[in-house]
Amino acid sequence: MAQPSTSVKKGEHVQHHFVDSDQQFEASKMGMWIFLVTEILFFGGLFLGYIVYRSWYPELYLMASEHLDVFWGAVNTVVLISSSLTVAMAIRSAQLNQQKGLIINLCITIALAFIFMVIKYFEYTEKFAVGIFPGGYYTYDGIAHDQANIFFSIYYMMTGLHGVHVLVGIGLMIWLVVRARKGHFHSEYYTPVEITGLYWHLVDIIWIFLFPLLYLID
Amino acid sequence: MSGHHISSAKFLWGVGIALLILTFLTVAVTWINIPEPWNVVVAVAIAVVKSTIVAAFFMHLWWDTKFNVLLLFMSIIFFMILVGLTLLDALYRTDPIPSF
Structure with missing residues (x-):
């Protein structure tokens, strides 16, 4: 039973099993949200470990967090929030067919993500230098x-798992820039930009919790 | 067209600036000494407000289908069940705390 091919005018990007572009977009977005649910529970296990050990050793958390630099933690928070803003602006550019704005905003986001990782690198090496290693290597x-x-x-x-997520985000964003330069995205089809944005905002949200819970114990 | 809300640039900048102000606030509250356990409550409360802003406006949940909002809430509820059940064990042990 062949469907009448003239019933719905489909865009090039719409796959045959979707009714129209909107349905395909909504399906992709819902799939991404389900993935984000698994991400929240993935990090949730680590937050649970944090909570249990904090309930057992409240004094340890007070002492140890003084060895984390609040200044650089705050700078990284500002960097990540700014990158969330540029991702939101990138999505807006895609929605408005602003090719140049999309690429520029994605590039700023990539730059900010690199700044975040560089700061993290210096924070880690500073601790490694005095023997602050995880687990049994702690001296x-x-x-x-x-x-x-x-x-x-x-x-x-x-912070390590979060950092891995930032690196994955950088990879995704580079892929988006490559595709944007080829002109793949426009107001009718910008799904990859939208769902990568969702991922990036979640990484931002996780840092929003990590920063006060690790650096700001007073 | 629930999935195609286009935010104005002004609005997005406003959201970003609100988040930066809240970031400053979360650092500033540590300068005044709030007694335990309220310092943690305040820190987490500000983080929850910030995350809600990000989820509602940057992640478009405000204009999105209610189902995606439901997915987010379900993940939070299940995380709380995980924490709640585990703390029923961890907080009320008669055994000493393990050495690890």
């Missing part, structure tokens, strides 16, 4: 607590 003796390594295991695990 620093500046914190008078037997379980000082636990805080830093949690710190490295949470």
